[in-house]
Amino acid sequence: MPSAFEVIAEPNRRAILSLLAGSERSVGEIERELRMTQPAVSKHLRVLRDAGFVESTIDAQRRVYRLNPASLQEVEEWLAPFRELWSRHVDALERHLDRMTPRTQTRTPRRRR
Amino acid sequence: MPSAFEVIAEPNRRAILSLLAGSERSVGEIERELRMTQPAVSKHLRVLRDAGFVESTIDAQRRVYRLNPASLQEVEEWLAPFRELWSRHVDALERHLDRMTPRTQTRTPRRRR
DNA sequence: CACGTATATGCCTGTACGGGTATACTACGT
DNA sequence: ACGTAGTATACCCGTACAGGCATATACGTG
DSSP states (O other), X not given: OOOHHHHTTSHHHHHHHHHHHHXXXXXXXXXXXXXXXXXXXXXXXXXXXXXXXXXXXXXXXXXXXXXXXXXXXXXXXXXXXXXXXXXXXXXXXXXXXXXXXXXXXXXXXXXXX | OOOHHHHTTSHHHHHHHHHHHHXXXXXXXXXXXXXXXXXXXXXXXXXXXXXXXXXXXXXXXXXXXXXXXXXXXXXXHHHHHHHHHHHHHHHHHHHHHHHHSOTTSOOOOOOXX
Protein backbone atom coordinates (compact mmCIF):
# COMPACT_ATOMS: atom_id res chain seq x y z
CA MET A 1 0.00 0.00 0.00
CA PRO A 2 1.45 3.34 -1.08
CA SER A 3 2.42 5.93 1.51
CA ALA A 4 0.58 9.21 1.86
CA PHE A 5 3.47 10.90 0.10
CA GLU A 6 3.18 8.73 -2.97
CA VAL A 7 -0.54 9.30 -3.02
CA ILE A 8 -0.25 13.08 -3.11
CA ALA A 9 2.63 12.93 -5.57
CA GLU A 10 0.12 12.63 -8.40
CA PRO A 11 -1.07 16.06 -9.61
CA ASN A 12 -4.60 14.94 -10.45
CA ARG A 13 -5.02 13.46 -7.02
CA ARG A 14 -3.91 16.68 -5.41
CA ALA A 15 -6.43 18.48 -7.59
CA ILE A 16 -9.18 16.15 -6.42
CA LEU A 17 -8.22 16.71 -2.81
CA SER A 18 -8.20 20.47 -3.25
CA LEU A 19 -11.60 20.26 -4.85
CA LEU A 20 -12.99 18.20 -2.00
CA ALA A 21 -11.50 20.63 0.47
CA GLY A 22 -14.18 23.03 -0.73
CA SER A 23 -17.07 20.63 -0.50
CA GLU A 24 -18.01 17.04 -1.22
CA ARG A 25 -18.60 15.96 -4.82
CA SER A 26 -19.85 13.08 -6.85
CA VAL A 27 -17.59 11.31 -9.32
CA GLY A 28 -19.32 13.01 -12.23
CA GLU A 29 -18.81 16.44 -10.75
CA ILE A 30 -15.12 15.83 -10.28
CA GLU A 31 -14.93 14.47 -13.80
CA ARG A 32 -16.42 17.66 -15.22
CA GLU A 33 -14.66 20.19 -13.03
CA LEU A 34 -11.23 18.69 -13.55
CA ARG A 35 -11.87 17.62 -17.15
CA MET A 36 -10.69 14.11 -16.60
CA THR A 37 -12.17 10.92 -17.98
CA GLN A 38 -14.49 9.05 -15.65
CA PRO A 39 -12.31 5.96 -15.27
CA ALA A 40 -9.34 8.14 -14.38
CA VAL A 41 -11.36 9.83 -11.65
CA SER A 42 -12.59 6.54 -10.29
CA LYS A 43 -9.10 5.08 -10.19
CA HIS A 44 -7.67 8.04 -8.38
CA LEU A 45 -10.53 8.01 -5.93
CA ARG A 46 -9.83 4.36 -5.30
CA VAL A 47 -6.26 5.14 -4.40
CA LEU A 48 -7.33 8.07 -2.24
CA ARG A 49 -9.89 5.96 -0.47
CA ASP A 50 -7.51 3.08 0.18
CA ALA A 51 -5.08 5.54 1.68
CA GLY A 52 -7.78 7.06 3.88
CA PHE A 53 -7.78 10.45 2.22
CA VAL A 54 -11.44 10.36 1.25
CA GLU A 55 -14.60 8.59 2.23
CA SER A 56 -17.71 8.01 0.19
CA THR A 57 -21.39 7.58 0.77
CA ILE A 58 -23.98 6.30 -1.63
CA ASP A 59 -26.74 8.52 -3.00
CA ALA A 60 -28.76 6.43 -5.44
CA GLN A 61 -26.37 5.70 -8.31
CA ARG A 62 -24.01 8.41 -7.24
CA ARG A 63 -21.10 8.03 -4.90
CA VAL A 64 -20.42 11.20 -3.03
CA TYR A 65 -16.85 11.65 -1.91
CA ARG A 66 -15.65 13.83 0.90
CA LEU A 67 -12.34 14.58 2.49
CA ASN A 68 -11.10 12.77 5.54
CA PRO A 69 -9.42 15.62 7.41
CA ALA A 70 -7.25 13.34 9.52
CA SER A 71 -5.52 11.86 6.53
CA LEU A 72 -2.87 14.49 6.01
CA GLN A 73 -1.56 14.06 9.49
CA GLU A 74 1.26 11.76 8.37
CA VAL A 75 2.54 14.47 6.08
CA GLU A 76 2.11 17.09 8.77
CA GLU A 77 4.13 15.09 11.22
CA TRP A 78 6.96 14.41 8.83
CA LEU A 79 7.08 18.07 7.98
CA ALA A 80 7.21 19.31 11.56
CA PRO A 81 10.98 19.14 12.10
CA PHE A 82 11.57 21.07 8.90
CA ARG A 83 9.06 23.70 9.83
CA GLU A 84 11.18 24.56 12.81
CA LEU A 85 14.26 24.89 10.64
CA TRP A 86 12.33 26.99 8.22
CA SER A 87 11.16 29.47 10.83
CA ARG A 88 14.69 29.78 12.15
CA HIS A 89 15.77 30.50 8.62
CA VAL A 90 13.15 33.21 8.21
CA ASP A 91 14.23 34.80 11.46
CA ALA A 92 17.83 34.82 10.35
CA LEU A 93 16.82 36.39 7.08
CA GLU A 94 14.90 39.05 8.94
CA ARG A 95 17.84 39.89 11.12
CA HIS A 96 20.00 40.05 8.07
CA LEU A 97 17.63 42.43 6.34
CA ASP A 98 17.40 44.53 9.47
CA ARG A 99 21.13 44.96 9.39
CA MET A 100 21.24 45.76 5.70
CA THR A 101 18.24 48.05 5.51
CA PRO A 102 18.40 51.76 6.45
CA ARG A 103 16.00 52.39 9.26
CA THR A 104 14.42 55.34 7.44
CA GLN A 105 13.29 53.53 4.33
CA THR A 106 9.67 52.89 3.43
CA ARG A 107 8.51 50.11 5.72
CA THR A 108 6.95 46.94 4.50
CA PRO A 109 4.50 45.31 6.93
CA ARG A 110 6.29 43.25 9.56
CA ARG A 111 5.62 39.55 9.83
CA ARG A 112 3.32 38.75 12.69
CA ARG A 113 4.64 36.37 15.30
CA MET B 1 11.40 18.82 -13.68
CA PRO B 2 9.55 16.92 -10.98
CA SER B 3 7.42 18.74 -8.43
CA ALA B 4 8.36 18.91 -4.77
CA PHE B 5 5.70 16.31 -4.09
CA GLU B 6 7.21 13.81 -6.45
CA VAL B 7 10.61 14.44 -4.95
CA ILE B 8 9.53 13.64 -1.42
CA ALA B 9 7.46 10.70 -2.57
CA GLU B 10 10.58 8.57 -2.55
CA PRO B 11 11.25 7.06 0.90
CA ASN B 12 15.04 7.19 0.61
CA ARG B 13 14.92 10.84 -0.31
CA ARG B 14 12.76 11.58 2.70
CA ALA B 15 15.29 9.72 4.82
CA ILE B 16 18.10 11.82 3.41
CA LEU B 17 16.18 15.00 4.12
CA SER B 18 15.44 13.92 7.68
CA LEU B 19 19.10 13.13 8.16
CA LEU B 20 20.16 16.52 6.86
CA ALA B 21 17.61 18.17 9.10
CA GLY B 22 19.89 17.17 11.95
CA SER B 23 23.09 18.42 10.41
CA GLU B 24 24.97 18.53 7.13
CA ARG B 25 26.64 15.38 5.82
CA SER B 26 28.95 14.17 3.12
CA VAL B 27 27.81 11.61 0.59
CA GLY B 28 29.77 8.88 2.33
CA GLU B 29 28.19 9.61 5.67
CA ILE B 30 24.73 9.40 4.18
CA GLU B 31 25.72 6.21 2.44
CA ARG B 32 26.77 4.61 5.70
CA GLU B 33 24.01 5.91 7.93
CA LEU B 34 21.23 4.95 5.55
CA ARG B 35 22.95 1.81 4.28
CA MET B 36 22.48 2.68 0.65
CA THR B 37 24.91 2.22 -2.20
CA GLN B 38 26.96 5.26 -3.12
CA PRO B 39 25.49 5.72 -6.61
CA ALA B 40 22.00 5.56 -5.17
CA VAL B 41 22.83 8.31 -2.70
CA SER B 42 24.40 10.47 -5.38
CA LYS B 43 21.42 10.09 -7.66
CA HIS B 44 18.94 11.00 -4.97
CA LEU B 45 21.05 13.97 -4.00
CA ARG B 46 21.04 15.06 -7.61
CA VAL B 47 17.26 15.04 -7.66
CA LEU B 48 17.10 16.83 -4.33
CA ARG B 49 19.53 19.45 -5.50
CA ASP B 50 17.77 20.07 -8.80
CA ALA B 51 14.56 20.57 -6.89
CA GLY B 52 16.23 23.00 -4.49
CA PHE B 53 15.90 20.82 -1.42
CA VAL B 54 19.60 20.68 -0.69
CA GLU B 55 22.76 22.58 -1.46
CA SER B 56 26.32 21.37 -1.46
CA THR B 57 29.76 22.77 -0.88
CA ILE B 58 33.06 21.20 -1.75
CA ASP B 59 35.53 20.08 0.88
CA ALA B 60 38.48 18.46 -0.90
CA GLN B 61 37.05 15.32 -2.48
CA ARG B 62 33.99 15.46 -0.33
CA ARG B 63 30.76 17.18 -1.15
CA VAL B 64 28.96 18.30 1.92
CA TYR B 65 25.22 18.54 1.56
CA ARG B 66 22.92 20.63 3.67
CA LEU B 67 19.23 21.32 3.73
CA ASN B 68 17.72 24.31 2.03
CA PRO B 69 15.03 25.28 4.54
CA ALA B 70 12.96 27.23 2.04
CA SER B 71 12.37 24.24 -0.16
CA LEU B 72 9.43 22.72 1.62
CA GLN B 73 7.41 25.86 1.27
CA GLU B 74 5.53 24.57 -1.76
CA VAL B 75 4.31 21.64 0.28
CA GLU B 76 3.48 23.87 3.19
CA GLU B 77 1.40 26.13 1.03
CA TRP B 78 -0.54 23.36 -0.58
CA LEU B 79 -1.22 21.89 2.82
CA ALA B 80 -2.51 25.09 4.39
CA PRO B 81 -6.19 24.83 3.34
CA PHE B 82 -6.34 21.30 4.70
CA ARG B 83 -4.76 22.28 7.97
CA GLU B 84 -7.67 24.55 8.60
CA LEU B 85 -10.13 21.75 7.92
CA TRP B 86 -8.15 19.49 10.14
CA SER B 87 -8.22 21.85 13.09
CA ARG B 88 -11.94 22.32 12.66
CA HIS B 89 -12.25 18.57 12.72
CA VAL B 90 -10.26 18.29 15.92
CA ASP B 91 -12.41 20.97 17.52
CA ALA B 92 -15.55 19.13 16.54
CA LEU B 93 -14.18 15.96 18.02
CA GLU B 94 -13.36 17.77 21.22
CA ARG B 95 -16.85 19.16 21.50
CA HIS B 96 -18.22 15.73 20.88
CA LEU B 97 -16.08 14.23 23.61
CA ASP B 98 -17.07 17.02 25.96
CA ARG B 99 -20.69 16.12 25.43
CA MET B 100 -20.10 12.42 25.89
CA THR B 101 -17.81 12.57 28.88
CA PRO B 102 -19.10 12.92 32.45
CA ARG B 103 -17.65 16.05 33.95
CA THR B 104 -16.54 14.18 37.08
CA GLN B 105 -14.37 11.59 35.44
CA THR B 106 -10.59 11.47 35.69
CA ARG B 107 -9.31 14.29 33.53
CA THR B 108 -6.83 13.80 30.78
CA PRO B 109 -4.64 16.83 30.03
CA ARG B 110 -6.42 19.34 27.81
CA ARG B 111 -5.02 20.20 24.44
CA ARG B 112 -3.24 23.53 24.45
CA ARG B 113 -4.51 26.19 22.10
C1' DC C 1 53.52 10.46 -11.26
C1' DA C 2 51.10 6.65 -9.40
C1' DC C 3 47.62 5.36 -6.41
C1' DG C 4 43.70 5.61 -3.26
C1' DT C 5 39.62 8.08 -1.86
C1' DA C 6 35.27 10.41 -2.75
C1' DT C 7 31.68 11.35 -5.77
C1' DA C 8 29.18 11.60 -10.18
C1' DT C 9 27.37 9.56 -14.28
C1' DG C 10 26.09 6.13 -18.04
C1' DC C 11 23.94 2.05 -19.19
C1' DC C 12 20.80 -1.64 -18.42
C1' DT C 13 16.79 -3.80 -16.38
C1' DG C 14 12.68 -4.64 -13.91
C1' DT C 15 8.71 -2.75 -12.43
C1' DA C 16 5.11 0.20 -11.01
C1' DC C 17 1.98 3.50 -12.56
C1' DG C 18 -1.19 6.55 -15.20
C1' DG C 19 -4.12 6.95 -19.26
C1' DG C 20 -7.42 5.12 -22.61
C1' DT C 21 -11.00 2.00 -24.21
C1' DA C 22 -14.16 -1.34 -23.46
C1' DT C 23 -17.06 -3.63 -20.35
C1' DA C 24 -19.38 -4.97 -16.00
C1' DC C 25 -22.23 -3.70 -12.31
C1' DT C 26 -26.00 -1.31 -9.78
C1' DA C 27 -29.91 1.60 -9.06
C1' DC C 28 -33.43 4.34 -10.84
C1' DG C 29 -37.43 5.61 -13.90
C1' DT C 30 -41.08 4.20 -16.88
C1' DA D 1 -38.79 -5.85 -17.52
C1' DC D 2 -36.08 -2.55 -20.29
C1' DG D 3 -33.29 1.28 -20.99
C1' DT D 4 -30.31 4.58 -19.04
C1' DA D 5 -27.41 7.08 -15.81
C1' DG D 6 -23.57 6.67 -12.74
C1' DT D 7 -19.63 4.36 -11.33
C1' DA D 8 -16.17 0.65 -10.98
C1' DT D 9 -13.02 -2.53 -13.00
C1' DA D 10 -10.15 -5.28 -16.52
C1' DC D 11 -6.97 -5.10 -19.97
C1' DC D 12 -3.43 -3.06 -22.73
C1' DC D 13 0.22 0.12 -23.55
C1' DG D 14 3.73 3.55 -23.00
C1' DT D 15 6.72 5.58 -20.01
C1' DA D 16 9.16 7.15 -16.08
C1' DC D 17 11.89 5.77 -12.45
C1' DA D 18 14.79 3.39 -8.91
C1' DG D 19 18.49 0.10 -8.33
C1' DG D 20 22.86 -2.20 -9.61
C1' DC D 21 27.18 -2.35 -11.83
C1' DA D 22 30.75 -0.40 -14.22
C1' DT D 23 33.22 3.59 -15.27
C1' DA D 24 34.60 8.40 -15.38
C1' DT D 25 36.21 12.39 -12.90
C1' DA D 26 38.49 15.08 -9.32
C1' DC D 27 41.29 15.66 -5.40
C1' DG D 28 44.82 14.41 -2.10
C1' DT D 29 49.09 11.81 -0.60
C1' DG D 30 53.22 9.47 -0.97
